[in-house]
């Protein structure tokens with residue numbers, strides 16, 4: 498016989514029995530026999546003691562529950578018909594408080610319906626009187642075996658969940674490292690673009706920060722913020738293909754030269770569009786010279802046909818062009834840029850975006866543009882600082 502299963506016991510149930518009748522002190526399976534009829538109770542206890550089991554008896558359901566509270570029991574054998582608390586009522590309470598408890602129902606009625614009802618209430622088996630030791634032992638072994646299998650399934654499921662959880666974490670870390678690698682690469686590319694066009698200094702870095710600030714104020718999603726960050730940082734990547742004579746020409750461009758200069762949009766788009774994780778950024782690169790009234794290039798898009806990120810970028814780009822030293826003009830104060838954006842709201846710029854820009858104080862814009870090597874696109878792509886209402890300020894460590 499292989500009955501007791503320590504792993505199945507409820508650890509909260511411990512202690513020594515007090516006042517209960519032990520029919521044997523020999524180690525073995527601990528049974529609780531519940532029967533209001535003294536003769537049947539005693540007979541069963543003697544019979545099972547002879548089979549090597551340790552028996553405790555109770556005369557009714559209430560006493561049985563008190564015993565279960567005090568001491569661990571491997572299995573309960575309860576009579577179905579008892580006064581006050583019936584076997585079924587006892588079963589319901591045992592299932593509520595000790596769901597893993599083995600419970601056999603004994604009945605004097607050989608009625609399938611009674612047995613089915615007991616099983617429905619959670620009994621592991623039902624036994625028909627007169628009871629025989631081998632019948633009880635077989636039933637108990639079956640019940641313990643079933644519990645053991647259930648426990649093994651539970652253990653396996655828990656282990657599986659832990660494994661899945663650990664693997665998920667590993668994958669998330671790996672993805673974060675890959676994304677960080679992308680971000681670092683983009684930072685280097687952005688810096689290379691700024692170096693090439695040294696006259697505009699850290700232009701791409703500043704417009705990236707301005708754009709993030711505005712999209713954040715518009716409650717942009719993390720995905721939108723990342724796309725805009727990448728698009729803004731790389732918006733002029735196509736200028737790498739523009740001849741120096743045109744790119745660095747101090748005076749106004751001829752109409753032919755302007756046409757060549759404008760090709761940087763399409764060149765940049767073609768360079769980036771093949772890279773899957775830059776697909777959204779490529780759209781921003783393509784549309785970064787479009788204007789709200791359709792006067793931009795290369796497609797002459799109008800209004801909301803222009804991607805939101807590109808509409809935001811247009812404001813950021815204009816503000817930075819006005820407030821930075823250029824070969825053809827000295828930096829203007831932020832107030833001048835504010836007037837220009839307000840004047841062209843609904844004409845060149847999306848009014849909603851213009852309002853967002855105008856709603857942010859000049860001091861914030863001044864703080865964002867301060868040179869600091871600590872602010873990079875990788876911070877945004879890594880998900881840092883973009884959940885706060887003032888992303889750029891957070892990026893600045895404020």
Ligand SMILES: [Fe+2]
Pocket residue numbers: 732733761785786
């Ligand atoms: Fe451009």
